[in-house]
Amino acid sequence: MRFMKFRIAAAAAALACAIAAPIQTASAQTVDAIKKGGVLKIGSQVAQVPWGFSDSSNKLTGFDIELGEMLAKDLGVKLEVTPVTSSNRVAALLTGQVDVLAAVMGIFADRQKVVLFSRPYTTNDTIYIGKTSANIKGWNELNGVRVGVPRGTPQDIAITKAAPAGAIIQRFDDDAGTVQALIAGQVDMIGGAATQVPNIAQVVGPGKYEEKFIVARAYNAFAVRPQSREWATYLSEFVARKLASGELPALYKKWIGGELGKMPDTGEGEGALPVSMVQ
Known part of the structure; x- marks a missing residue:
């Protein structure tokens, strides 16, 4: 990755507008469009250790941030991180402010109705x-x-x-x-x-x-717009490669600790849903 651009003010203003009005889904995102544009716009939570946060030198880091860097390198493009929260991240994606979410997005049935998930990359x-x-x-x-x-x-x-x-x-x-x-x-x-x-x-x-x-x-995964099937497939293949290479398990051990557990190989269907509540 050649650089990371961190936008806060613009993202906050745009998200406020998105929340105030009905959400109109942006067009499908494609791998080719991202490569031609030279920038991967990724939405991540930036105030949640260890997923995304600023370290003592004010550098943005964490599990999802490093995963985004890994993905941008795989695509051969620059990384641009837009801060999102749990309440506005889906709006940021659907309105086209970001290309993909790596934002502690667990796969749940209600979310599967509005976004398309890649295969999960962590528990x-x-x-x-x-x-x-x-x-x-x-x-x-x-x-x-x-x-x-x-x-x-x-x-x-x-x-x-x-x-x-x-x-x-x-x-x-x-x-x-x-x-x-x-x-x-x-x-x-x-x-x-x-x-x-x-x-x-x-x-x-x-x-x-x-x-x-x-x-x-739960199983966290990349989330894309519902019509972006090709993009979701690319992301699933990316996750599979990084699991096989050991890079994702190493990232888990670095930021979460311990060994990365077995996960479903799809972001769709019952196999990707969280286990039953333990009461």
Whole structure:
């Protein structure tokens, strides 16, 4: 990759317009068009360690960012990263602001109705996190507990479906805001990724917060516009090559830790959906 262009202000303004008006899906994206344009426009979350964040030298890095660099190199083009959040990422894709999402996008049935997924490139466990001193092991023990979740995410969907009696659900715009609410004492517990536990420990100290129970195992994948079948196929083949070469397992070990688990070889159908909730 020759350089990375990081746009914030323009993306925020454009996304605000997209949210204010009905979404009109942009035309299909093709591999040839991206190569001819010389730029890969990728939407990633940039405030969620370890997926995307700025390091101590203010360099954008993380699992999805390095994956984007890998993809741009494979295409022979420059990389342009547009910051997105869990609530606006699909709008950014469908309105043509980005060519593809590598934005902690788990494959779920509702999302499959509006975007086209490549085969998954990593696993991502969804859990609930709370104080170590709190004796909470499942949905039935959330009576009177203030639970924070990022709006529209798997953890939001899970707690909405479970509807534990007496749980006080508070929704936030993104993961960073949800974690901050936990640290600030605005909520007692949050839904998030397993990777957030060590991140919280770095801020408040080890041993204060822990995983309380697992909700599901999801599979993260590239997402493209629903009519971009050729582009999705290219991305699936790219993932297959990087799994075979060992580059994706190495990326997982670097940013997530441990060994990358077995994943479905498609982003469609039942085999690509998350496992059942663990209650």
